[in-house]
Amino acid sequence: MPPAIEADGLVKRFGATTALAGASLSAAEGTVLGVLGPNGAGKTTATRVLATLLAPDEGRAVVGGYNVITEPHRVRSLIGLTGQYAGVDEALTGTENLVLIARLLGQGRAAAKARAADLLGQFGLSDAAGRAARTYSGGMRRRLDLAASLVGRPRILFLDEPTTGLDPASRNELWGMVRRLTDDGVTVLLTTQYLEEADQLADDIVVIDRGAVVATGTPDDLKARAGGAVLQMRPTDPGQVAVVTRIAGELAGSTPTVDQDTVSVPAGDDALMPAVVRRLDDVGVRLAELTLRRATLDEVFLALTGRHAVPGSSTDSDSTTDRELV
Amino acid sequence: MTLDRTLAGRPAADLPAAPPPPSRRATPAQWASQSLTMAWRSLVQIKHNPSELLDLSIQPIMFVLLFTFVFGGAIGGSTDAYLQFSLGGLIAQNALFLTVYTATGLATDLQKGTFDRFRSLPIARSAPLSGRIMGDVVRQLWSLVVLLAVGVALGFRITTSPLAVLAAFGLLVAFTVAFSWTSVLLGVLARDPEKVQIYGFTVLFPLTFASNAFAPTQTMPDWLQAWVSINPVTRLADALRGLLVGGPVAANVVATLLWGVAFAAVFGPLAVWALRTRV
Numbered sequence A: 001m002p003p004a005i006e007a008d009g010l011v012k013r014f015g016a017t018t019a020l021a022g023a024s025l026s027a028a029e030g031t032v033l034g035v036l037g038p039n040g041a042g043k044t045t046a047t048r049v050l051a052t053l054l055a056p057d058e059g060r061a062v063v064g065g066y067n068v069i070t071e072p073h074r075v076r077s078l079i080g081l082t083g084q085y086a087g088v089d090e091a092l093t094g095t096e097n098l099v100l101i102a103r104l105l106g107q108g109r110a111a112a113k114a115r116a117a118d119l120l121g122q123f124g125l126s127d128a129a130g131r132a133a134r135t136y137s138g139g140m141r142r143r144l145d146l147a148a149s150l151v152g153r154p155r156i157l158f159l160d161e162p163t164t165g166l167d168p169a170s171r172n173e174l175w176g177m178v179r180r181l182t183d184d185g186v187t188v189l190l191t192t193q194y195l196e197e198a199d200q201l202a203d204d205i206v207v208i209d210r211g212a213v214v215a216t217g218t219p220d221d222l223k224a225r226a227g228g229a230v231l232q233m234r235p236t237d238p239g240q241v242a243v244v245t246r247i248a249g250e251l252a253g254s255t256p257t258v259d260q261d262t263v264s265v266p267a268g269d270d271a272l273m274p275a276v277v278r279r280l281d282d283v284g285v286r287l288a289e290l291t292l293r294r295a296t297l298d299e300v301f302l303a304l305t306g307r308h309a310v311p312g313s314s315t316d317s318d319s320t321t322d323r324e325l326v
Numbered sequence B: 001m002t003l004d005r006t007l008a009g010r011p012a013a014d015l016p017a018a019p020p021p022p023s024r025r026a027t028p029a030q031w032a033s034q035s036l037t038m039a040w041r042s043l044v045q046i047k048h049n050p051s052e053l054l055d056l057s058i059q060p061i062m063f064v065l066l067f068t069f070v071f072g073g074a075i076g077g078s079t080d081a082y083l084q085f086s087l088g089g090l091i092a093q094n095a096l097f098l099t100v101y102t103a104t105g106l107a108t109d110l111q112k113g114t115f116d117r118f119r120s121l122p123i124a125r126s127a128p129l130s131g132r133i134m135g136d137v138v139r140q141l142w143s144l145v146v147l148l149a150v151g152v153a154l155g156f157r158i159t160t161s162p163l164a165v166l167a168a169f170g171l172l173v174a175f176t177v178a179f180s181w182t183s184v185l186l187g188v189l190a191r192d193p194e195k196v197q198i199y200g201f202t203v204l205f206p207l208t209f210a211s212n213a214f215a216p217t218q219t220m221p222d223w224l225q226a227w228v229s230i231n232p233v234t235r236l237a238d239a240l241r242g243l244l245v246g247g248p249v250a251a252n253v254v255a256t257l258l259w260g261v262a263f264a265a266v267f268g269p270l271a272v273w274a275l276r277t278r279v
C-alpha cells in the first residue's frame, strides 16, 4: 500500500532562513509518525507544507495519494489539521466553532449540531459548550481546536505539538484518542518536543534538526542506535559523584552525564556493569542505586545532534562536572 | 508508484473499496453556501457580545448629534438646514469607518490560527473573505438604519421616493464592498489587529473630512476644493443627498461607482497578492 504521507526533498526558505533543507519523510497508512526536533527545527513548516498551507520552494509531497501542490483541494478533503497556535474563533462558543466547521464541510444543520455535541463530549467540553471560547483556559482551547480538526472525520491528521499546554490528564486522554484513531486506520503525523510523547505514540520517528532529517526509525531503532543500554549509578554519599563519574568514564570509554547525584554512562557491552561495581567496591564507594536501562530519546537526540531536545531537560550539568573533575 | 498515481490525478482504480475521488475544487453553489456560513460566523458572535451593536450605533449617533448641534448653526445657518445637508455626508463617512471592521477581523483571523484552519478545509479559497464582507455589509445596513432613524427623529426629511432610498442603500453597499478591498489589504499587512485601527483611521480621517461630507465645498480654500470635488467621499455624499433629499444624482452615482471600480481594480489584486504571500 502506498504511504499516506510522503514528502521528498522539501526545501523552504524564508528570506535568509532555511526552514526546510531537503527534508523527506513518509508515513504508512494507519500509523503515527512522530516528527521530533528542537525549536526552529522546521516541524511547523513541514506540517504546513503537508497540510497545503505553504508551497515548498523545492521537493514534492503526496498526501492521501494527491500532490499537495497540484491538487490541494483534494488533499484538504482528506486531512485534519491542528496547528501549533489554536485556530478557534474566540468570539464563538465551543458548539458554534464546531458547527461552523461542520457546516463549511457541507453537513446539514442538525447533523452539524449532533457532530459538535458528540465531539465536545469526547473532549470533556460539554459543560463549556455554550460559552465563548474566549473564556476557555489554554488547555480547553487546545482541546476545542483538536475537536475542530476531527469534525470532518479526516483520514490523515496533522497535529503540531498537540499536547503543549495540556495537563497530564488531558495529555493522556489525547494519547488515547490518537491510538483509537489509528485503530480506525487514521494516519497521524504528530510533531512534538516531548521525547516521551514520541516514544509512547509513534510507530516511526523522524528527527529533524535545522530543516534536515538527522535520523529516522522506530523508537527502539533510534534508542539502539544511541548505544542501547545506559548504566545509571547513584552513590550513597553525594560527595562521591566525582569519583563515580571518573571510574565509569574510564571503564566505558565515554563521558558520563550527571543529573543531580545520578551518573549515567552508555553501556556498550555486558561486561561494563560488573567491572564498574568491582572498581567502585575497591575504592570503597557504596551505591544507593544501580540500574541498567535503555537509552531515552533525549539521549538519542543528544547523540544525534550534540544538543538536548528540550533545553535544560535533564543532564545539562555534564559540562560543569567535567570541569570539576579536572 | 504513489507519484505515478498522483500524476494521473486520481487514485488507481484497483485500490480496494476506493471512495469516489474528492472533487478538485468547490462548486459555485458550495462557495455561496460556505460564504453564507462564514457570514453567519461573523454575525453570530453579536449574540454573545451584544455591546457590539452599541458600538455600531453609538458612534454614528454621536456624530449626528455633535455635528448637528455644535457645527450645524455655524455651517448651515440652522441645525435643521444643516441636518438636511450633512446626513448624506455622515452616512458616507460612517460607512467608510465601518470598513475598518473588515480589516480588524481579518487581521485577528490571520494572527490567531483561524485563517490557517479555514485554509486547511476543502472549501472555496475566497469563502472566508466573501463571508466576512457579507457579514460586514449587514453591519453597514444596521448602522445606516440607525443613522436614518436618528436623523429623522431630529427632523431630517426624506423628500424623494422609496425607490430612491432603496437606490441609496444599494449604492452605499456597492461602494463599501468595493472599498473593502483597501481594508482587506490593510488587514493582511497590519499583522496586528490593534494597529489596524491606527492605520485605518490615519487614512480615513483625512479622506472623509477633506470632503464635502460636513461642510460645503465653496467654503474651503481653492487648493482644497480641487481635491474635495473629486474625493470619492464627496461624490458618495452628494449621490446620497440626491437620492434622499433631491438634487443631482446621475453624475454623482456614476462617479461613485467609478471610484468603486477603481478601488477594487487597484486594491483587489494587491490584497489577494498580499494574502497569498503572507500565508
Ligand SMILES: Nc1ncnc2c1ncn2[C@@H]1O[C@H](COP(=O)(O)OP(=O)(O)OP(=O)(O)O)[C@@H](O)[C@H]1O
Pocket: A014, A015, A017, A018, A019, A037, A038, A039, A040, A041, A042, A043, A044, A045, A046, A084, A193
Ligand atoms: N513565516 C516565516 N517567516 C520567516 N521565518 C520563518 C517563518 N516561519 C518559520 N520561519 C523560520 O523557519 C525556521 C523553522 O521554523 P518552524 O516554525 O518550522 O520550527 P519548529 O520546528 O516548528 O519550531 P517550534 O518547536 O519552535 O515550533 C525558524 O528559524 C523560523 O524562524
Ligand SMILES: [Mg+2]
Pocket: A043, A044, A045, A084, A160
Ligand atoms: Mg512549531
